[in-house]
Structures are given as C-alpha cells and as structure tokens.
Amino acid sequence: xxxxxxxxxxxxxxxxxxxxxxxxxxxxxxxxxxxxxxxxxxxxxxxxxxxxxxxxxxxxxxxxxxxxxxxxxxxxxxxxxxxxxxxxxxxxxxxxxxxxxxxxxxxxxxxxxxxxxxxxxxxxxxxxxxxxxxxxxxxxxxxxxxxxxxxxxxxxxxxxxxxxxxxxxxxxxxxxxxxxxxxxxxxxxxxxxxxxxxxxxxxxxxxxxxxxxxxxxxxxxxxxxxxxxxxxxxxxxxxxxxxxxxxxxxxxxxxxxxxxxxxxxxxxxxxxxxxxxxxxxxxxxxxxxxxxxxxxxxxxxxxxxxxxxxxxxxxxxxxxxxxxxxxxxxxxxxxxxxxxxxxxxxxxxxxxxxxxxxxxxxxxxxxxxxxxxxxxxxxxxxxxxxxxxxxxxxxxxxxxxxxxxxxxxxxxxxxxxxxxxxxxxxxxxxxxxxxxxxxxxxxxxxxxxxxxxxxxxxxxxxxxxxxxxxxxxxxxxxxxxxxxxxxxxxxxxxxxxxxxxxxxxxx
Numbered sequence: 001x002x003x004x005x006x007x008x009x010x011x012x013x014x015x016x017x018x019x020x021x022x023x024x025x026x027x028x029x030x031x032x033x034x035x036x037x038x039x040x041x042x043x044x045x046x047x048x049x050x051x052x053x054x055x056x057x058x059x060x061x062x063x064x065x066x067x068x069x070x071x072x073x074x075x076x077x078x079x080x081x082x083x084x085x086x087x088x089x090x091x092x093x094x095x096x097x098x099x100x101x102x103x104x105x106x107x108x109x110x111x112x113x114x115x116x117x118x119x120x121x122x123x124x125x126x127x128x129x130x131x132x133x134x135x136x137x138x139x140x141x142x143x144x145x146x147x148x149x150x151x152x153x154x155x156x157x158x159x160x161x162x163x164x165x166x167x168x169x170x171x172x173x174x175x176x177x178x179x180x181x182x183x184x185x186x187x188x189x190x191x192x193x194x195x196x197x198x199x200x201x202x203x204x205x206x207x208x209x210x211x212x213x214x215x216x217x218x219x220x221x222x223x224x225x226x227x228x229x230x231x232x233x234x235x236x237x238x239x240x241x242x243x244x245x246x247x248x249x250x251x252x253x254x255x256x257x258x259x260x261x262x263x264x265x266x267x268x269x270x271x272x273x274x275x276x277x278x279x280x281x282x283x284x285x286x287x288x289x290x291x292x293x294x295x296x297x298x299x300x301x302x303x304x305x306x307x308x309x310x311x312x313x314x315x316x317x318x319x320x321x322x323x324x325x326x327x328x329x330x331x332x333x334x335x336x337x338x339x340x341x342x343x344x345x346x347x348x349x350x351x352x353x354x355x356x357x358x359x360x361x362x363x364x365x366x367x368x369x370x371x372x373x374x375x376x377x378x379x380x381x382x383x384x385x386x387x388x389x390x391x392x393x394x395x396x397x398x399x400x401x402x403x404x405x406x407x408x409x410x411x412x413x414x415x416x417x418x419x420x421x422x423x424x425x426x427x428x429x430x431x432x433x434x435x436x437x438x439x440x441x442x443x444x445x446x447x448x449x450x451x452x453x454x455x456x457x458x459x460x461x462x463x464x465x466x467x468x469x470x471x472x473x474x475x476x477x478x479x480x481x482x483x484x485x486x487x488x489x490x491x492x493x494x495x496x497x498x499x500x501x502x503x504x505x506x507x
Contacts, residue, residue, distance in 0.1 A: 048100020147292025325360025
C-alpha cells in the first residue's frame with residue numbers, strides 16, 4: 001500500500017511537469033499573453049519546486065513524512081483546481097507556484113516513505129525501482145495526456161485531472177505507516193530566504209528582460225540581486241554549522257561535475273520542450289494532441305532506457321556511460337535545431353537521439369555524484385541533486401524562451417519591410433506577432449480608429465512567411481544555446497572527472 005500510494009502521488013507531480021506544455025498555445029490565446037507569459041506558466045512550477053525541495057526534506061523529518069505527504073497532496077490538489085479556474089495569467093502563475101512547492105514535498109516524502117517501509121535491502125531496491133518506474137511512465141505520458149485533454153476538453157482540463165487522483169491518494173494515505181528521522185536537522189531559515197530571493201530574482205529578470213528592456217532599472221536590479229544573492233547564499237551556507245545546502249560537497253570534483261552535468265541536461269531539455277511546443281503548434285500548425293504525440297519519442301526513450309543505463313553503469317562504471325550519453329544529447333539537440341527548417345521528421349530524429357542521451361547521462365551521473373560523497377552526507381547530497389534538477393529546468397525555461405523572444409524582437413520588424421512597407425503598420429504587425437508568439441498573428445488596426453492599409457495581394461502570406469522564417473531561426477538559435485550549454489559538461493566529464501575513471505567511477 002505504501003508503494004501504491006506514494007507512486008500514485010508522485011505520478012501527479014511528474015505528470016504535471018510536462019502535461020501543461022502542449023496546452024501553452026491555447027493558454028496563450030485565452031489570456032492574450034506573449035513569450036514571457038508562456039515561460040511563467042511552466043517556470044512557476046519549477047521555481048516552486050526548486051525553492052522548497054530542501055526545506056521539504058527537513059520538514060518531513062521533523063513533522064512526520066506521512067503527515068507532510070498527505071498535506072502536500074492536499075495543497076497540490078487545491079492548487080490544481082485554482083490553476084484550472086484561473087481567470088488570468090497572474091492567478092495561473094501563483095497556482096502553478098503552489099503546485100511546485102507542494103510537488104517538492106510530495107517528491108521527498110514519498111521516496112522517504114518507501115525507503116522506511118522496507119527493512120530488507122533487496123525489497124527496498126525493488127520498491128524504489130517500481131516507484132521510479134511509475135514516475136518515468138507519468139513523465140512520458142504527460143505530453144500525450146495533455147494534448148488529448150486540451151484538444152477534447154480545453155486547457156483547463158490538464159489541471160482538473162489531478163482532482164480525482166489527489167482524492168484517491170488521500171484516501172490511500174490512511175494505510176501508510178508514519179515515519180520520521182530520529183535526529184532532525186535544524187531549519188535553515190536564512191539559507192532558505194537567500195535561496196528563494198536569488199533564484200526568484202534571476203528567473204524573473206531573465207523572463208521579463210525582453211518585455212521591460214534589458215537595460216531597464218528593474219531588470220538590471222533583479223539580475224544584480226540574483227547574482228549577488230547566489231554569492232551571499234554560498235558564503236552563508238559555507239559558514240553554517242547545519243546548512244540547508246552543504247556547499248562543501250562541491251569541493252569533491254566528481255560531485256561538482258555531476259551537478260553541473262545534471263543542471264545542463266535539465267536546462268537544455270526542458271527549455272527545448274518550451275520552444276519545440278511552439279514550433280509544432282504555432283509554426284507548423286499541429287493540434288495539441290498531435291504535438292504531444294510528436295514529443296513522445298523523447299519522453300518514451302528516456303523512460304525505457306533509464307533502467308538500461310543503470311545496469312550499464314553497474315557493469316562498466318557510471319563515468320563510462322555518462323561520457324557516451326552527454327555527446328549523444330549534444331548531437332540530438334543539434335539535430336533538432338538543424339532539422340526545423342528541413343522537416344518535422346528530422347526534428348523527431350533529434351528528439352529520439354536527445355532521449356537516448358538523457359537516459360544514458362542522468363542516471364549514471366547521479367550515481368557518480370552520490371558515490372563520491374560520504375555516507376553520512378548522502379541525504380544532503382541527494383537533496384541538492386533534486387534541487388538542481390528543478391533549478392536547471394527553471395533557468396532552461398527562462399533563458400531559452402528569452403533567447404527566442406530577443407531574436408524576434410531584433411529581427412522581425414526589419415524582415416517584414418518588404419511585406420509591409422509602411423513603418424508604423426510594420427511595427428504594429430511585428431509587435432502583435434511577438435506579443436502572441438505566433439507567426440500567423442495579424443492585426444486589423446494599428447490603434448483605435450487607425451486601420452492598417454488594405455492588404456495588397458499576398459500581403460498576409462508574405463507576412464506569415466517572413467514571420468515563420470524568423471520564428472524557425474529563433475527556435476534554432478534557442479535550442480542551439482541549449483546544445484552549447486551541454487557541451488561544457490561533456491568536456492568536464494573527460495577532464496574534470498578523469499581521476500575517477502576506474503570501473504566504478506569513484507575515488
């Protein structure tokens with residue numbers, strides 16, 4: 001019952017990580033938001049997870065894992081209802097943040113409950129394997145289920161589907177035994193506040209930069225606070241006797257390389273999914289359901305090959321497998337970028353290669369990092385890894401979405417010059433297309449009572465063609481940035497971790 005209950009709970013969390021992606025264009029049309037609005041729908045969830053996952057582990061040990069699991073499932077379910085009923089973007093972003101906060105605690109408490117329920121090591125390993133398997137299935141199913149729900153019932157259904165699942169989980173929680181740690185770490189309030197401020201300021205500045213202006217006082221202040229906050233957080237945690245995040249672990253080279261690699265993986269893949277969803281629906285014109293099916297090769301490959309990667313790591317050492325997976329991920333992302341103006345088939349091939357790369361790097365690198373830390377710090381090390389996944393996806397959404405927005409903002413107006421000769425009309429068309437993040441957007445008026453000039457023969461087609469070309473180029477550059485970020489740890493896995501190249505990949 002513990003495995004069934006926690007696996008069902010974690011399936012909601014992992015399903016919601018991707019289920020909203022294919023609904024983004026519909027949310028965009030309903031709320032009339034641009035690229036930054038789309039970024040907030042997905043980034044708010046990751047920010048909530050990143051900000052609370054370390055604190056969630058401490059709270060679970062202090063107050064009881066089952067109690068906090070049930071409370072978090074309740075908050076997640078209520079926040080899902082709020083997201084499904086949201087009247088505007090701000091309300092939706094707040095609800096998604098609350099979902100992310102609850103999701104972080106569901107994740108750490110569910111795994112801890114499974115571990116505590118089995119005294120036998122072999123049984124515990126099998127239970128955890130089943131728990132991970134359910135999580136992987138939920139992740140792979142997210143785009144497909146999200147597409148089907150959006151196309152059949154509308155985008156609000158992707159959040160409402162959590163209500164019956166959450167109610168069932170709460171009913172089953174009564175059959176789960178309570179557990180908690182004998183020695184509980186103190187709650188690091190200062191570190192928690194610094195972490196939230198640093199991550200939140202950086203994410204907000206990166207997402208809103210194109211809209212408010214990269215040189216504006218607000219954005220410069222936010223980015224400065226974010227970068228400075230990260231430095232202060234590291235200094236503060238280093239001098240804490242009982243820190244929320246023990247930064248001393250990063251002095252271990254294998255652990256540091258593992259963290260950097262995992263950050264790059266989740267940064268590039270989740271950022272790419274934000275971009276590729278818009279490419280499939282706004283550029284190619286596919287339905288939400290078909291877009292979800294087109295993303296399936298990535299998610300399904302990760303789900304099927306992750307257990308294989310674990311067995312290969314046990315046989316050959318995690319470093320050997322990771323050194324194979326990271327280059328495949330870089331190649332896969334590059335194929336996605338190159339393939340966009342060629343054909344959807346090439347893009348699908350790139351997603352398939354990316355999925356192989358993620359599977360062959362995420363599990364081995366996690367093992368490499370965990371094997372390099374002392375046993376008494378394994379809980380802390382695991383929490384940092386979980387937080388790093390959420391931080392990576394947050395900044396992937398923020399940075400790669402902003403790369404696309406910046407490209408469109410700088411190129412679109414000039415590229416529409418031939419299709420729309422009138423300067424004021426051209427700016428109006430460009431602004432509307434950028435605002436709606438859709439190359440097929442077209443305005444009828446520059447402003448109240450100021451209609452656009454009567455479209456000449458082929459004007460609409462010329463506008464759409466120029467905008468589509470710019471969108472594709474922007475998507476290519478955005479995904480290319482993700483590939484470049486992944487190339488850095490690809491080198492580090494050969495140089496920074498070379499002393500750990502024995503069979504087990506550990507010191």
